[in-house]
Amino acid sequence: MSAPQLEIQLIAALVAVACALPGVFLVLRRMAMMSDAISHTVLLGIVLLFFVVRDLESPWLILGAAGMGVLTVVLVEVVNNTGLVKQDAAIGLVFPALFSLAVILISRFASGVHLDTDAVLLGELAFAPFERLTVLGIDLPKAVWVMGGIVLINLSLIAVFYKELKLATFDPALAAALGLAPAALHYGLMTMVSVTAVGAFESVGSVLVVALMVGPAAAARLLTDNLKRMLALSAGLGVVSAIGGYWLARGLDANIAGSMATVTGILFVVVLVLAPERGLVALAQRRARQRWEFAQAMLAIHLLNHEGRPDYDEESKVVHLQEHLRWTPDFAAGVVARALEGELVQHRNGNLELMEAGRELARQRLMH
Amino acid sequence: MTDLAIEITDLTVAYQDKPVLWDVDLAVPTATLMAIVGPNGAGKTTLIKAVLGLVKSAAGQVLIHGKAYAEQRHLVGYVPQRGSVDWDFPTSVLDVVTMGRYGELGWFKRPGKTEREAALEALAQVGMADYASRQISQLSGGQQQRTFLARALVQNAQLYFMDEPFQGVDATTERAIVDILKSLRAAGKTVVAVHHDLQTVPEYFDWVTLLNVRRIASGPVAEAFTEENLRLAYGGRVAFLSPHQHAPSEPAGGG
Numbered sequence: 001m002s003a004p005q006l007e008i009q010l011i012a013a014l015v016a017v018a019c020a021l022p023g024v025f026l027v028l029r030r031m032a033m034m035s036d037a038i039s040h041t042v043l044l045g046i047v048l049l050f051f052v053v054r055d056l057e058s059p060w061l062i063l064g065a066a067g068m069g070v071l072t073v074v075l076v077e078v079v080n081n082t083g084l085v086k087q088d089a090a091i092g093l094v095f096p097a098l099f100s101l102a103v104i105l106i107s108r109f110a111s112g113v114h115l116d117t118d119a120v121l122l123g124e125l126a127f128a129p130f131e132r133l134t135v136l137g138i139d140l141p142k143a144v145w146v147m148g149g150i151v152l153i154n155l156s157l158i159a160v161f162y163k164e165l166k167l168a169t170f171d172p173a174l175a176a177a178l179g180l181a182p183a184a185l186h187y188g189l190m191t192m193v194s195v196t197a198v199g200a201f202e203s204v205g206s207v208l209v210v211a212l213m214v215g216p217a218a219a220a221r222l223l224t225d226n227l228k229r230m231l232a233l234s235a236g237l238g239v240v241s242a243i244g245g246y247w248l249a250r251g252l253d254a255n256i257a258g259s260m261a262t263v264t265g266i267l268f269v270v271v272l273v274l275a276p277e278r279g280l281v282a283l284a285q286r287r288a289r290q291r292w293e294f295a296q297a298m299l300a301i302h303l304l305n306h307e308g309r310p311d312y313d314e315e316s317k318v319v320h321l322q323e324h325l326r327w328t329p330d331f332a333a334g335v336v337a338r339a340l341e342g343e344l345v346q347h348r349n350g351n352l353e354l355m356e357a358g359r360e361l362a363r364q365r366l367m368h
Numbered sequence: 369m370t371d372l373a374i375e376i377t378d379l380t381v382a383y384q385d386k387p388v389l390w391d392v393d394l395a396v397p398t399a400t401l402m403a404i405v406g407p408n409g410a411g412k413t414t415l416i417k418a419v420l421g422l423v424k425s426a427a428g429q430v431l432i433h434g435k436a437y438a439e440q441r442h443l444v445g446y447v448p449q450r451g452s453v454d455w456d457f458p459t460s461v462l463d464v465v466t467m468g469r470y471g472e473l474g475w476f477k478r479p480g481k482t483e484r485e486a487a488l489e490a491l492a493q494v495g496m497a498d499y500a501s502r503q504i505s506q507l508s509g510g511q512q513q514r515t516f517l518a519r520a521l522v523q524n525a526q527l528y529f530m531d532e533p534f535q536g537v538d539a540t541t542e543r544a545i546v547d548i549l550k551s552l553r554a555a556g557k558t559v560v561a562v563h564h565d566l567q568t569v570p571e572y573f574d575w576v577t578l579l580n581v582r583r584i585a586s587g588p589v590a591e592a593f594t595e596e597n598l599r600l601a602y603g604g605r606v607a608f609l610s611p612h613q614h615a616p617s618e619p620a621g622g623g
Contacts, residue, residue, distance in 0.1 A: 028457065163478060167467050170457045174519075177420045177446045178471030179438070225458045225503045 004129040014147035015200045016238030021154045022192045023213035024234050032214045037095035038069040039197040039209035044102035062198050069194025123205030125256040143203045150199045204257040215264035219271040222278045295335040300362035303354045316351040373398045373527050373558035379428030381418050388414045392583045399556045403563040406579035412562040416529045445525030447516045462500040468522035490518040510541035530561040
């Protein structure tokens with residue numbers, strides 16, 4: 001591998017981690033679509049600040065963009081608070097307005113500069129290694145410094161405010177009652193998302209920002225019930241998507257950012273299907289197991305109900321289960337076989353008889 | 369004055385121009401269990417939220433043990449409605465209970481052994497010791513309510529606000545919660561609870577506030593919980609079985 005190839009993958013991985021960390025909180029707060037809005041409207045911030053400073057390299061652009069991200073959140077809340085429009089619609093109203101304003105401004109007044117709308121959507125990761133910056137004698141692509149810095153900032157903010165972010169996300173009312181300013185944390189988080197979006201979007205474009213904020217976090221949620229592990233998994237899955245996407249792009253000779261987003265999507269589907277406890281396969285297995293368990297409990301309760309009654313002989317014959325419980329012959333045979341194997345029932349003179357475990361099961365199930 | 373746990377004067381809360389609470393005065397003595405009752409939309413939850421500063425009041429003053437809430441946060445515990453949080457959040461029962469200590473810890477400090485032990489003790493108090501490491505999405509409604517109660521207990525407050533602590537719990541849990549409320553009162557603490565079951569008011573509480581946007585009545589159950597006041601609060605929607613204290617519960621539940 002050549003140095004630029006390694007550098008591209010490094011940038012992609014840093015972008016993925018930077019996005020995947022705040023993405024966890026967006027997903028848990030059911031604000032995933034806010035990342036879509038912010039990653040587009042930051043462009044307006046960049047354009048407006050560019051008109052002021054006339055320099056695309058200026059760090060002021062990041063501040064302006066972050067401010068526009070927060071303004072997007074505020075505007076969505078204002079529209080939502082009128083009570084006339086729901087939040088999803090409010091997002092759909094606010095961000096296209098701000099984004100299209102940016103597009104018009106660029107095409108009308110800034111068409112000569114390096115600010116084109118294609119790059120906004122998909123980024124220019126392949127060219128990122130050409131733009132270099134030497135810090136402390138180390139020569140690396142500028143994007144590595146920028147995204148590395150954003151990863152560090154996001155990591156330290158989440159580490160320092162972990163407890164507060166957790167409470168403000170789980171129970172904002174208690175957070176407010178305890179004086180742990182959930183509103184300030186909310187806007188702090190939105191600022192983090194905005195800064196991340198600006199940094200990331202230069203390299204990978206706004207579409208991938210959304211994919212990397214939502215995809216890895218949503219997949220991580222399916223893999224763990226622990227917030228810290230969810231953060232780590234989200235970052236890890238982000239890195240896998242980034243590196244995997246790079247190699248997919250090479251294999252297909254396609255756009256890197258697009259390939260990364262594709263791998264993010266594929267990874268999510270794989271997790272959705274195969275996640276150990278929450279995945280679709282695990283779910284189907286659990287349902288099937290529960291169906292058999294429930295049927296065995298039904299059988300035990302049925303036998304218990306008729307125990308000692310004159311109709312017991314009649315009711316406890318396997319063939320009668322089909323008729324009385326309306327089970328198909330195959331299903332009845334399956335249930336009886338499992339109940340026999342689990343020593344819930346035993347055969348006696350052609351009838352089924354409850355064993356101690358079966359009687360206990362029936363009693364337990366009847367109590368609940 | 370300081371033997372009053374809560375002193376509310378002229379509290380008015382409005383959403384846009386629609387008043388939700390209209391000029392409410394309230395004085396609750398220390399070491400009482402007070403029920404807030406009233407029909408749906410009477411402003412019961414809003415009253416608690418206004419006291420805790422969670423909704424803005426248009427007018428009025430609230431004193432907690434003689435001072436403003438912001439100065440007395442550490443004295444106040446809060447049990448929100450069970451349905452107000454996402455029980456699918458990735459965390460454990462112990463972690464949720466530990467959150468009750470976050471106020472005392474303040475910013476930046478992390479919960480440690482002391483907090484964990486306090487949380488385990490509170491879980492034992494509510495009969496949930498075996499569930500500490502359980503994922504919260506696996507809890508039943510009653511267990512969720514007990515978890516919330518344990519979280520309030522670790523706040524080690526003097527005054528507790530509970531929004532429908534009996535909502536959706538079974539008889540055993542209800543009994544257990546009542547016992548805990550009574551032990552809080554025995555320890556000199558004050559509890560204010562939004563309550564829906566009118567029948568159990570005299571049995572569970574010793575003080576009651578009847579609310580319907582305005583304060584209809586407030587005082588010891590024997591004085592304030594009268595047929596006439598109930599009729600004023602519920603607007604004749606309550607049919608009375610006996611003329612004294614045993615009114616049936618209101619027709620519909622909810623906020």
